[in-house]
Amino acid sequence: MTSSNPYQGRDGRHFWKTAIAERAAFEIADLWQPKFRIRPKTPIITAGSCFAQHFSRALVARGWNWQDFEPGPTGLSDAQRRDFHYGIFSFRTANIYTARMLRQWLGWALAGDPMPNEVWQRGGRFFDPMRPAIEPGGFASVEELNLARHDTLAAIRAAVAGAGVLVFTMGLTESWACRDSGLEYASAPGVAAGEYDPARHVFVNHDYPAILADMAAAIAMLRAANPALKLLLTVSPVPLTATATDRHVMVATARSKAVLRAVAGTLAEGDDADIDYFPSYEIITQPPFRGMFFAPNMRQVAPAGVDFVMQAFFAAQAGLARRRDGDDGTAPPPDGASAAAQAAEDAAADDLRCEEEILRAFAPAPAATDHND
Secondary structure: OOOOOOOOOOOHHHOHHHHHHOOOHHHOOOOOOOOOOOOOOOOEEEEEOOHHHHHHHHHHHOOOOEOOOOOOOOOOOHHHHHHOOOOOOOOOOOOOOOHHHHHHHHHHHHOOOOOOOOOEEEOOEEEOOOOOOOOOOOEOOHHHHHHHHHHHHHHHHHHHHHOOEEEEEEOOOEEEEEOOOOOEOOOOOOOOOOOOOOOOEEEEEOOHHHHHHHHHHHHHHHHHHOOOOEEEEEEOOOOOOOOOOOOOHHHHHHHHHHHHHHHHHHHHOOOOOOEEEOOHHHHHHOHHHOOOOEOOOOOOEOHHHHHHHHHHHHHHHHHHHHHHHOOOOOOOOOHHHHHHHHHHHHHHOOOOOOHHHHHHHHOOOOOOOOOOO
8 A cells, every 4th residue: 555645646746847847938827926916007016127128018018007106207208218318217226135225215215214424426427326327417316316205215115005005126245335334325435426445435245134134124124114015026037237246146146046036035034924926036047947038148137038927917816807707808918919019029139228237348358269279
């Protein structure tokens, strides 16, 4: 008689052979079982690393209710709007790469923490250390910079109060901070603006306990402002542009993503029914997909990858709708609508705004190769 064991009776998606090995890559499904419903009409806000930009664009392309609380002044062209970082995230913070940066922004906007008075300069113009790339060429004055900060804080407050779901993409563990104040910057001083001073600036590579604590503090502020807000976490599959550690950049990337994924898993697998994790990271990076979703530089995610990720999102939500209360329009769009959405995403694929990309300019020139035997 065969003894029973806890794996007997599990369905096919729980076994590598049936879920992965016996399937073609594009047949792999059921990667996400959502904890809560997100409807097309649900007010959704997005923040985080560069990959979060794909998420908002896919929502808009399919007619879902992505919310922009800082659309910017009228009269700007679409290109100008993006150059000034309007309409990229739900508020004009630019990329929020780390949990500490999220905690900072929410502290200033929601908890009354005093805004820092640090300002960077270059060529007689003024730059915000928390988002140095949002204003092409910098601000004309410190007063103008401070007014822009307060506009963004107001937008964050309105966004959090009015949203049903916040999608936050965790991107990096590496960061740079002011040694005295602890203020964490969006990029290292001297990259986009400012001047690097080793006596004033310190490199930080956040670990699991620090990131978990920062996320817990951020969630507490979000809940205090909007108790009904749900949080959908993702981890960016995009590797580091460069590392400030002594490790190889690939090894440093693996460390960063592993820590972020562990924190996201801890939060999503807890008892809180309003925090979930969506596996965009796994869909892009795991072995069954053989790197096919990356662009030739093996870093940027190709449009086909973004579309596959978002189809997994919409399909999972459609499945949850059918199981809970019947199909109410949450299902993926028909082929024509899907093709139109894909075309819109493809057109914008090379137009992401990512401060980290600036680091590419500092890479050394390739070493000369001797092809003679």
